[in-house]
Amino acid sequence: MATKLVGTDLNRVEGHGKVSGTALYTADYHLADLLHAVLVQSEIPSGRVTAASLETATQRTLAAPGVSFVLTPLNCPALQVLPRELTFDLPLERRPPLSDLTVQHVGQHLALVVADSFENATFAAAQFDVDYETSPALLSAKAVLEAPVAPDEHDGAVRHGSYLPDHFVKLVEEKLQDARGPAEASSAPVHVHSRYTTPINAHYPIELSACIAHWDGDSLTVHDSTRWIIGERAALAAYLKMPEEKIRVLSPLVGGAFGSKSFLWMHVVLTALASREVSRPVKLVLTRDQMFSSTGHRPRTAQTLDIHADTEGRIASTEHHTLTETSTVAHFCEPAGLSTRFLYQSPRLVVSHRTARINGPTPCFMRGPGEAPGLFALEVAMDELAYAANLDPIELRVRNHAPMDQASGKPWSTKHLLECYTQGAAQFGWERRSVEPRSMERDGVKVGWGVATATYPGRRMAAGCRVTTDSLGNVTFASATHEVGNGVRTVMTQVAADAAGLPLEQVKFLSGDSGFPGAPYSGASQTTATVGSAVHLAAQRWQMHLLQLLTAIPASPFYQHDPAALKLDNGLVSSTIDATALTVRELLQLLPGNAVTEKLSFDVQATAGDQDEFAFQSFGAQFCEVEVDEEIGRATVTRWVGVFDCGRVLNPKLARSQIMGGITFGLGMALLEQVPYDTMTAQLIGEYYLPTHADRPEFDIHFIESPDYALDPIGVRGIGEIGTCGVPAAIANAIFHATGKRLRNLPITLEQLMAPYGPAGVKP
Structure with missing residues (x-):
């Protein structure tokens, strides 16, 4: 055929x-006799709501025009605790919503106001004021590690302190604590030891999270902007203690997600409860601000890389340690060190992850989970190692190319990373790059070229x-x-x-x-x-x-x-x-x-196919040019070449679009994006900046097509996330080449770029 x-x-x-x-998205649907709901959220990071104020607020809200029902912890029907298999390695919350009066983070759901119109529900929700008994809040991993560990609460639904997670979600082979080779550190002479940080990032999809719930007898139908309808059905059935076959979840089109719509979030459960209580369909659309605290985020990371190599740049030892954060009510670990386990040949390896439970919302997957922040640290460290070894950054990577998956001991199903380097370098004109930082200029501004490796697992x-x-x-x-x-x-x-x-x-x-x-x-x-x-x-x-x-x-x-x-x-x-x-x-x-x-x-x-014989991974090379105007602190990405090995390409037009979107995503991560909040109150402040078309150059995207029929019968590996991987590092490496400033904290800000150049700027 x-x-x-x-x-x-x-x-x-x-x-x-x-x-x-x-095209119809969730919020576009309208059902007969539809009521509208608006969410009320907590304003403190830790403490409890007083029952008296909650009762008073409920009565005041019920008296507002058009209000028919207010769901609070005082009248919320009992919800079941999710089974362990849904919570111990997935970011689904152990504590059912509205199950007690304690507050674990700013933005925690306190009430759901249901009225005859969105406007009336919004007005009424604004009247819902409560009193709190505040408790000291732990708002960072550092604070958690320095504080005495409080005992767990509510039979372990609320947990404190920090822990060492074993693996990434259900992927037990993707170990978050891993080691190989000698126990003692290497004495190889070329050495890089650096710390890198990434901030809280928000998914910020175009479509706001929305849901509509309605009951027909004992059967529930939910329209939701979700990207896991089967998992949502299972979690809803568990919370509501009802058969899965009695629940139907509809999500025909999702207007962007990037991880924020991967799981059942608590507002969906509350909307289903409210609909059952009022015996009418109920629609809830979150505001943009509410999505910052209700539908996940990429948590902060602090990563330490320690790499030793010989005088020819061959790596002898790699250590990658990650400290990250989750909430007190759910598990999630940003798996920043996973790529380090296999990307470069390293006889000795130590990778660790520690997760601290803070008084913050539950984090979750975000495009390139683990790889996006992890490759920022690893690939900047590799650039530092190249300069320490007096090697071209591409040559260093080639010398440490891993011909097999060191983590599993399996051969790669296919791997064409070396071709990505070669083709990308030729397309970009890498041979014209001068070695010394601050040596290239154009029109009075500094010019820098940077490179980074991209990688992302092939999964089925x-x-x-x-x-x-x-x-x-x-x-x-x-x-x-x-x-x-x-x-x-x-x-x-x-x-x-x-x-x-x-x-x-x-x-x-x-x-x-x-x-x-x-x-x-x-x-x-x-x-x-x-x-x-x-x-x-x-x-x-x-x-x-x-x-x-x-x-x-x-x-x-x-x-x-x-x-x-x-x-x-x-x-x-x-x-x-x-x-x-x-x-x-x-x-x-x-x-x-x-x-x-x-x-x-x-x-x-x-089936999932036979994945025992080979390791499956996609690879790529990201090449970047930046112009840096140090007088005004502006870095502009002016040129980009990306070459990717992702198996067979089914639709080149869509594949290029996915890669371009991913690179733009990474550009925002590098130069713009961080969730701003008050460090004392944990309240959101300021704006969340995203890249626009004006912030990106034309992307020159290429694929090295080599079908991977060992993974699946159509020969593909996924393309959606690898485009983001390596992008922040390529930009940071280009900025170092342009300015001589080694910037290890994202996003790279105006203040960092305007800092005077000097020896301290080379190695802080």
């Missing part, structure tokens, strides 16, 4: 709806797909996955059409309904490999069933033909036995309707 659609620049199948405004999980065929030959594939703006509907349509042998106009792919066969969360750059495997299997099986059907039914012109003698291409069935050729549409008109329904409509389940 010849491939026609896979590998082509196909426009998004939902693109017209998005640009015309007809089990997933299902449903196929339905109508009498006209239109075939619909469906899976409980999500369209989060990455083009999954488009590439799944391409995969399905090619594998089935059908033209694009006869194929449709549906997602975003928990009633479809299950799929994992849309994250970790796994959706194309995971759901694509299920769609590919379903399409192949559909073609096989069709050809068998055509040879088994007397009404078919191919009756009693050998199915192997039939060919299906672009919707046309032909035979090598004779000249007979008819379209699928024509043939289905000849077949009994029940045969089409029974044989050409079915579910399939694809």
Whole structure:
């Protein structure tokens, strides 16, 4: 079967709806008798709400125009505690919402006000004032480590102190505490020892988090802007103590997520409770400010890198230690050191992660979790090592190239990182780079060139797909996955059409309904490999069933033909036995309707494949040019070349878009983004700055295509997150080359860039 659609620049199948405004997101849906809810949040980081003030605030709010219900800890129906498998290595909260009067962070949910309009609910929520009994708050990892550890509360639902997590989420092989080689430190002469910090980052998707809940008897339907509808259904069922089959979660389109919509957040549970209490549908749309404290964030990290190498730059020892933060009510660890375990050859390795429980909201995945902040530290440290060893930064990386996965001992399924370096350097013109910092200028400003390695795991999980065929030959594939703006509907349509042998106009792919066969969360750059495997299997099986059907039914012109003698291409069935050729549409008109329904409509389940033999990882090289005007403290990224090894590229147009979005994401992380808050009160202050098109250059993006059929039958590894990886380091390295200032704290600010250059600026 010849491939026609896979590998082509196909426009998004939902693109017209998005640009015309007809595409519907969660908040766009309106149900009959709909009520509106507004969330009330705490204003202190630690303490408790007084019951008397809560009762007074409730009565005052109920008296406001249009208010029909106020949900608080005083009247909240009892919710179940989530089972351990949903909380011990996932950022789902151990303590049910509104389950007691204690306050664990600013922005904790205190009440849900339900009224006949959004305006009335907003006005009423503003009247909800309460009194607090405050307690000392621990607002940073440093404060947690310096304070006596308080005992856990509420049977372990609220925990204090710090801990050493074992692994990253459900991926038990991705160890957060790891070591190999000699126990004692290396004495190799070339040495880098530096500390790097990254701030709190917010996901800031275009679409605000929203949900609509309504009940039909004992069955619940939830419209939610989520990217894990199957997991949300499981968590809702656990909280509400009801069967999963009684819950339907709908999320047809998600307007950006970047990790913030990966899990069930507490406002969804409260909306479901409120809807049940008032016996009407209830809609809740969070404000932008509320999303900073209600839908996750990337937590702060403080990372220490200690690398020893010989005089030729070959690494002898690597230590990477990370201190990060989570809330007192949920687990999450930013896995910054995972890439260090395998990216460069290192006979001795020590990687550790310590997570401190602070009085802050629960953090979660954010685009490139672990890799984005971790590669900032590692790749800047590698640049420092290159200068210490008097080597070109690319040459240093080549000398320490790892031919196998040192963490698992497995060979790579495919790896073309060296080609990424070579092609990227040639495209960028790296050979023209002068070695000395502060040696390149243009129009009176400093110019610097930097490079960094990008890497992100190749992952695949089990997933299902449903196929339905109508009498006209239109075939619909469906899976409980999500369209989060990455083009999954488009590439799944391409995969399905090619594998089935059908033209694009006869194929449709549906997602975003928990009633479809299950799929994992849309994250970790796994959706194309995971759901694509299920769609590919379903399409192949559909073609096989069709050809068998055509040879088994007397009404078919191919009756009693050998199915192997039939060919299906672009919707046309032909035979090598004779000249007979008819379209699928024509043939289905000849077949009994029940045969089409029974044989050409079915579910399939694809496994996670055999991942025991190989290690799966994508790689890339990021090349950056910056201009730095030290007089006004401005760094401008003026040129970018990225070369990536991500397996087979199904849709180059969408793939380039994903990489460009990822690089822009990393540019913001490097130069702009940090959540500003008052260090005494933990209240949000100021603005959260994001990059715009004016802040980015034209991106020169290339792929080294080498299909990875060991991971999945369509040869892909994910593209969504690797674009961010290495970007902040490439920018920081370029700024060092331009200015001689080694800046190790993100974001790189105006004040840092305006600091006078001198020996202290080289090695603070």
